[in-house]
Amino acid sequence: MVEIGSFIKLQRTKKEMTQGELAKGIVSLSYLSKIENKKTDASPEIIQLLCTRLGIQLKDGFDASIQEKCKQWYNMLFEVNDKEEIITTYNELQEIMDTNLTDSLLMFEIHKIRYYLILGKLDKALVKINELNEMADSFDNLHKYYWYKFRGNYNSASGFFSQAMQLYKLAEEKSNRIDIEVKEIADLQYTIAITHSKLRNTLEVIEYAEKALDIYMKEYNFFRCAQSHIVLGISYRRIKMYEKAIKNYNLARHLGELNKDKQIIQLTNLNLGYLSSAKGDSKDAIHYYLQVVDDPEVEQNARLTSLTALIKEYYSINEIERTKEMIKKGFELIGTKDVEKHKVHYYVLNTYSYAINEQNNQFEKIVINELIPYLTNHKDYANIVVYANMLGNHFEELGKYKESVKYYKLANLTYEELVNL
Amino acid sequence: MKKMIATIALGTVIVVGLFASQSSEPTELAGELEPSIFSVETPSYFF
Structure with missing residues (x-):
């Protein structure tokens, strides 16, 4: 049974009632506080009175159907599913939860974190996390598994991958103590693989992606198989095992083509472009990037990533006209509405634009005040080296040697940090 | 200006080259992108 104290607190907060309003004429304020904080067990009569005031019915034998509907909704919480359908089912469930005392309530509340993330509402997901944090002590192992996983998802979506990894590891630990479906295990392993990849823990990526792939193959989930091959391709490229990287990318592309999935095909092209660039083959890199x-x-994010990579590629081979063309395209793609969402790409577009047009002040301003702090915040050491070095060169050109040394030094120190990772 | 661009470009190439050998490129900006953690489709059958 759901922890009654937590349930009452949750429903009271949701209905914006004070403890005094709920307790009036039923129990003392301090006694209600004890009930909500699980410091006492109230009698069934008191619970009944409190629930009635909250407008909640206490029904028996209703849980199985609610649980089934919840499960359907939980399975819908992925980006590819129809958002309208997810919202409609959510509203139906919310109505049921508001008027019934059910075991599924806490799990439903925890899944709201994921729900808001899928809808792209990060602020609402954070509000929900803070709200649930107060009652996290009463979660059982299954609740805790999803609690950790979805908080990890929130950190992943916010770009804080170290924190995300810590939470996924806690979820993994909990997964050993509960009975969960094999596809859920694979989902966590895949998520951990992606997060390790963001953190550049290459060997761990291979370990987790292989484990997830093994399950997805047995489950015939070819979409996730393709995604696992892509992350494996990235890892093998990082340890310079190019043949293996290309083999994994080709497998991903093959699965993408069979499924007629443009996102998979173009994500493969994007990463093949990077592989070509790393091998010094600009012509091939440009060919792949242009397809995306x-x-x-x-x-949009994949297109912008490809576009900024293309700008760097053209710039590095001194194709200034093509660089300008791509910068223009980038600004068109971001438009005016999505600047905040694609902040880092916006900074990069401006950086190259100012550099090419010799707008020295603006160039210095954006790199020093915006881009480098952003990269520092996201621990993106490699790009700090790239742009600190760019600044060093810039100041050297202008004869500002003191400033120049400062940024060359930053590049060197960051590089040292990077190789120690 | 051309000299500056050439210097920056060369610097970028050297640094990027250096990273390629050290296997430490960032994913956010470097043009290498992982699939999403939120996307999944129901199992697909091709046969």
Whole structure:
């Protein structure tokens, strides 16, 4: 049975009632406080009175159908599913939860974190996390598993991958003590693999992606198989096992083509572009990047990543006109509405634009005040080296040697930090 | 200006090259992108 104290507290907060309003004529304020904080067990009569005041019915034998509906909704909480359908089912469930005392309530509340993340409402997800944090002590192992996982998801979505990893590891620890479906285990392993990749823990990526892939193959989940091959491709590229990287990318592309999935195909092209660039093959890199940039069906972030990579590639081979063309395209793609969402790409576009047009003040301002602090905040050491070095060169050109040394030094120190990772 | 661009470009190439050998490129900006953790489809059958 759901912890009654937590339930009453949750419903009272949701209905914006004070403890005094709820307790009036039923129990003393301090006694209600004890009930809510699980310091006492109230009699069934008192619980009944409090629930009635909160407008909640106490029904028996209703839980199985609620649980089933909840499960359906939980399975919908992925980006590819229809958002309208997710919202409609959510509203139906919320109505049931508001008027019934059910075992599924806490799990439903915890899944709201994921729900808000899928809808892209990070602020609401954080509010929910803070709200649930107060009652986290009463969670059982299954609750805790999802509590850790979804908080990890929140950190992943916010770009804080170290924190995300800590939470995924706690979820993994809990997963050993509970009975969960094999596809859920695979989802956590896949999520951990992606997070390790963000943190550049290459060997761990391979370990987790292989484990997830093994399950996805047995489950015939070819979409996730393709995604696992992509992250494996990235890892093998990082340890310079190019043949293995290309093999994994080709497998991902093959699965993408069979499924006619443009996102998978173009994500493969994007990463093949990077592999070519790392090997010093600019021509191939540009070929792959252009396929992504020129495809309007591709998700905006992948297009922008490809575009900024293309700008760097053209700039490095001194193709200034093509660089300008891509910068223009980048600004068009971001538009005016999405600047905040794609802040880092916006900074990069401006950085190259100012550098090419010799707008020295603006160039210095954006790199020093915006781009480097952003990269520092996200521990993106490699790019700090790139842009600190760019600044060093810039000041050297202007004969400002003191400033120049400062940024070359930053580049060197950051590089040292990077190789120690 | 051309000299500056060439210097920056060369610097960037050297640094990027250096990273390629040290296997430490960032994912956020470097043009290498992982799939999303939130996307999944129901199992697909091709046969």
